[in-house]
Amino acid sequence: METLEKFQYDLKKNLSRVSFDYHERKVYSHDISVLPEYIEKIACRDAEAIVQPQSVEEVLEILKLSKKYSKPIVPRGSATSGYGGVIPYFGGIVVDFSRMYKFEINEDEKTFIAEPGAVWWDVEKRANKKGLSLRVYPTSALSSTVGGWIAQGGVGIGSMMFGGIKDCVERLQVADFNGLRFVEENELKYYVGMEGTTGLITSAKLRLMEYKEKIPVGLEIKDFNDIKRLNAYSAVFFSSGYIRMINEAEGSDYEEKDVLIAVFLDRAEVNGFDAKDFWEERFYPMRVKRKWPSIVMTEILMPLENLENYCKIIGKELKGRDFGIQIHFCKEGGRILGNVIIILASDENDRRFTKDWRKSMKLLKMGLKLSGKPYSTGMFLSHLSKKYLKDYEELLRFKKSVDPDNLLNPGKIFPAGKLPRIMKLAEIFA
Numbered sequence: 001m002e003t004l005e006k007f008q009y010d011l012k013k014n015l016s017r018v019s020f021d022y023h024e025r026k027v028y029s030h031d032i033s034v035l036p037e038y039i040e041k042i043a044c045r046d047a048e049a050i051v052q053p054q055s056v057e058e059v060l061e062i063l064k065l066s067k068k069y070s071k072p073i074v075p076r077g078s079a080t081s082g083y084g085g086v087i088p089y090f091g092g093i094v095v096d097f098s099r100m101y102k103f104e105i106n107e108d109e110k111t112f113i114a115e116p117g118a119v120w121w122d123v124e125k126r127a128n129k130k131g132l133s134l135r136v137y138p139t140s141a142l143s144s145t146v147g148g149w150i151a152q153g154g155v156g157i158g159s160m161m162f163g164g165i166k167d168c169v170e171r172l173q174v175a176d177f178n179g180l181r182f183v184e185e186n187e188l189k190y191y192v193g194m195e196g197t198t199g200l201i202t203s204a205k206l207r208l209m210e211y212k213e214k215i216p217v218g219l220e221i222k223d224f225n226d227i228k229r230l231n232a233y234s235a236v237f238f239s240s241g242y243i244r245m246i247n248e249a250e251g252s253d254y255e256e257k258d259v260l261i262a263v264f265l266d267r268a269e270v271n272g273f274d275a276k277d278f279w280e281e282r283f284y285p286m287r288v289k290r291k292w293p294s295i296v297m298t299e300i301l302m303p304l305e306n307l308e309n310y311c312k313i314i315g316k317e318l319k320g321r322d323f324g325i326q327i328h329f330c331k332e333g334g335r336i337l338g339n340v341i342i343i344l345a346s347d348e349n350d351r352r353f354t355k356d357w358r359k360s361m362k363l364l365k366m367g368l369k370l371s372g373k374p375y376s377t378g379m380f381l382s383h384l385s386k387k388y389l390k391d392y393e394e395l396l397r398f399k400k401s402v403d404p405d406n407l408l409n410p411g412k413i414f415p416a417g418k419l420p421r422i423m424k425l426a427e428i429f430a
Contacts, residue, residue, distance in 0.1 A: 007069045008049070014061050017052040017099065024050055028094045033082035033380070034294050036354045039426075042419050043379065044087060047074070047094040054099045056202050059175050062095060063200070067177055072407050075196035077116065077148020080140040082297065083378025085152060085195040089411035089419070095200065097147055105130055110208045111170060116147025116201050132208045135162040139282055139328070147201040153193020154375060155301075155339055157263075157282060159330035161233045166192045168206050174199035176402045189391065190398050195378060196409040198399050212265040218275035221260040224307045227329055227336060230270065234263040235329040236282060239311075242324025242343065246281065249291040254278070288324065292345040294353065298360040299375040300367040304329075304336040310370050314342055317363060321345070339375055340367070361426050379412050383420035383427075389413070 011018045019025075025047045035043065048071065053059045066073045072092030079086045088094055103114035103123055107130050112123060120141035124134050136158035138144045149156075150172070155164045162168060171184040172191055176199040183191060190198050214233065221227075227235060237260050244256045254277075261275045261282075281287075289295050302310055307327065314325060322345035327338040342363055346356040364374070368384075377385045386392050396414060399406075410416055 003069070007065070007071065010065055010068070011049055011051065011093075014065065015051050015058055016054055019050040020048075021050075025094075028076065028096070029088055031079045031082055031084060031086050033084065034296075034348050034353075036357050039357075039419075039422065042417075042422060043084060043089065045089060045091045047088040048091050049093050050096060051093055052096045052099045056173075056175065056180065059095070059200055059202055060179065062093060063175060063177055066093060066407050067405070070405065070407065072410050073196075073200070074409050075116075075147070075151065075200055077145035077151070078119075078140070078143045080138070080144050080148070081152050081376065081378070083152075083376045084380045085376075085378040085409070085412050087379055089379055089417065092407075097145065100202070101145075103146070105132065105208070107132065110210070111205055112208060113203055113205045114146040115203055116145060118146045120144050120146060120149070127208055128211055131211050133211045134158070135168045135207060135209050136165055142283055146204055146206075150192055150204055151195050151201060152376060152378075155328060155330035155332075155337075157234050157328075159328065160230075160235045160336075161331070162209075163331050169204060170207055171205040172201055173203040175202050176200070176408070178402070190395065193376075194395070195412045197413050198395075198402055198408065200408075214279070215264045215266070215268045216275040216279035217262050217264065217268045217270060217272040218278060219260045219262055219270065219272040221258060224304055224338070227260070227304065230262050231264075232262040232269075233265050236261050237325070237327040237329075237338070238278065238281075239325035241322070242288070242326055245288040245291065245322060245324045245343065245345070249288045288343060288345075292322070292347070293350075294346045294348040296344045296346045296353070296356045296360045298340075298342040298344075298363045298367075300340050300364055300372040301337045301375055302340050302367060302370065302372040304338060306370040306372070307338045307340070310340065310367055310372070313366055313370075314363060317359065317366075318342075318344060340372075358426065365427050377413055379419065380423060382411065382413060382415040383424040385413050385415065 028050050029046045072090045074088045074094045076086040076094050076096050097117040100115035101117040103118040105112045120137045136156050138149050138156040240256045240258050243254050261278050324343045326341040346353050373388045374381050374384050
């Protein structure tokens with residue numbers, strides 16, 4: 001029996017849900033990002049198998065077979081991120097955690113424990129019935145999974161008050177080639193935001209808060225520094241251009257002006273207009289794509305004091321184009337950052353698309369010069385990890401100790417192959 005046949009046979013024999021279907025493998029070899037053709041040819045290789053584990057025991061079996069046949073493992077949640085974290089850069093086994101979706105809420109501790117495939121909004125709805133609520137959640141919470149966002153890392157709704165997802169995780173259970181282990185406190189940094197490169201998250205314990213009514217207030221903002229005075233649960237800025245894109249995509253008639261949506265708990269602490277409709281838009285940042293064939297996005301974390309200057313640069317670079325800006329504010333280490341999301345209307349079937357993609361790299365580059373940092377590096381920006389990822393060398397040593405053969409989501413966070421060199425050149429010449 002050939003090695004490939006043995007590999008497929010062992011997967012089918014030992015796991016409950018396995019697929020080698022050509023079309024499924026194609027679908028599972030992409031995320032939501034759209035790339036220029038020459039980048040896609042380098043970055044996107046087809047998965048060799050799709051597995052959907054239903055238990056921790058099956059996750060451990062996948063790891064065993066990965067090591068036996070030297071096949072990379074690529075963990076996958078809902079694939080709502082566009083950094084290439086779920087793309088099988090070197091082929092291998094894509095592990096879809098959607099069938100590990102159970103979770104339990106501890107009302108006394110105000111915590112919950114979830115399997116990696118649990119959906120954030122399912123947790124929120126059940127927590128609300130028990131008088132509790134999530135502290136933070138991603139804008140993709142309607143479909144995003146607990147394990148996926150923890151592995152991605154980052155900030156979201158609630159991050160003005162509670163920080164990023166890393167600040168809300170109490171404990172993780174992870175699986176690697178040595179078996180299962182629980183990690184907490186200082187060890188969490190080896191897994192949160194590491195995109196499955198150091199181990200597969202099989203459960204997570206996170207802190208909740210008491211349920212309080214969310215009061216969204218719309219404010220006209222003249223100076224981003226005014227945000228320092230807001231004791232808000234969450235805050236997001238929509239540019240006039242973004243609101244115009246919403247209106248064109250949805251047929252709505254929002255007033256097309258810059259607006260800050262500040263969300264307070266139980267009672268509003270400032271005067272402004274009722275922003276409930278805008279608050280609902282937090283779940284649908286990509287909805288504007290209905291109007292245009294494609295969009296090109298740039299995302300960067302920017303210090304509050306540099307936001308105004310960066311927005312002026314964006315406006316100058318994209319003058320005459322359909323574009324919008326969202327900024328989600330968060331607290332990190334005692335300071336306020338803005339997670340800037342630039343949305344540029346484009347068309348992947350037009351030659352202009354490659355130029356637009358290069359423009360996004362230029363905007364990222366200009367933001368980095370203003371003391372910004374990548375929201376995530378994933379696969380596409382792994383060449384920036386060494387410079388911008390805290391404790392990079394320590395994390396790399398840990399990666400090598402638990403995954404000496406580089407089978408856990410290779411090419412993510414830690415650069416490998418041709419793509420990082422191509423992306424670095426794209427950034428240099430942007």
